[in-house]
Amino acid sequence: MTQDELKDAVAAAAIDEIRPWLERDTVLGVGTGSTANLFIDRLAALRDDFKGAVASSEASAERLRGHGIEVFELNSVGTVPFYIDGADEVNAHLHMIKGGGAALTREKIVAACAERFICIADASKKVERLGEFPLPVEVIPMARSYVARELVKLGADPVYREGVVTDNGNPIIDCFEFMIDDPVAMEARLNAIVGVVTNGLFAARGADVLLLGTEHGVERLTPA
Ligand SMILES: O=C(CO)[C@H](O)[C@H](O)COP(=O)(O)O
Secondary structure, three states: OHHHHHHHHHHHHHHHHHHOOOOOOOEEEOOOOOOHHHHHHHHHHHHHOOOEEEOOOOHHHHHHHOOOOEOOOOOHHEEEEEEEOOOOOOOOOOEEEEEOOOOOOHHHHHHOOEEEEEEEEEEEOOOOEEOOOOOEEEEEEHHHHHHHHHHHOOOEEEEEEEOOOOOOOOOOOOOOOOOOOOHHHHHHHHHHHOOOEEEEOOOOOOEEEEEEOOOOOEEEEOOO
16 A cells, blocks of 8 residues: 555544544534645534534645635634544654644644644554654744754754744744753753743643554554
């Protein structure tokens, strides 16, 4: 199977996971990226079975609306029963690196408001130790150089993501050569650097369920 077929298989599995719980007033949290896009496309068939969605990016909001799914502001919704999103890396504890698509801040906010985070990913995303994928850090523009120097002190090789501005108007720094032994501690450490808006470690609030697309079918994993 191709990677895209594995992504579509987990998108379908996520639909099966949430379908029994959908009610006419349900507002879902929906993530960003190619796997989330496949989920959105499949969600279109159920659009009359739930109320709408909160999106973690302008791109996902536009895709949802394109399918006739109403998009709500998070502030008007409060909590969502499910947040469904992909990941760049995920470990056995269902800690993740996210933000490859630069949507990490809104993803983390919607995830924080979700009763359950369902991570959908193809098998290439499952790792023993997080960090092979460069960790994204969204920063306030004027703090970019300062934050980069602090990241060097922590052992990272920070690289400014040229030409990328987040939906919040901020730049991204990607941390290369930065293997992470304790994702919960490192997430908090990075958050403490002045000028950091969000870092792409989703560990304090990891996923509750991982639907992992493998050659042998979709595996349903919960945190080790
Ligand atoms: O965090 C993300 C976007 O900011 C995505 O979830 C992550 O990059 C995975 O993307 P894809 O499903 O395209 O592999």
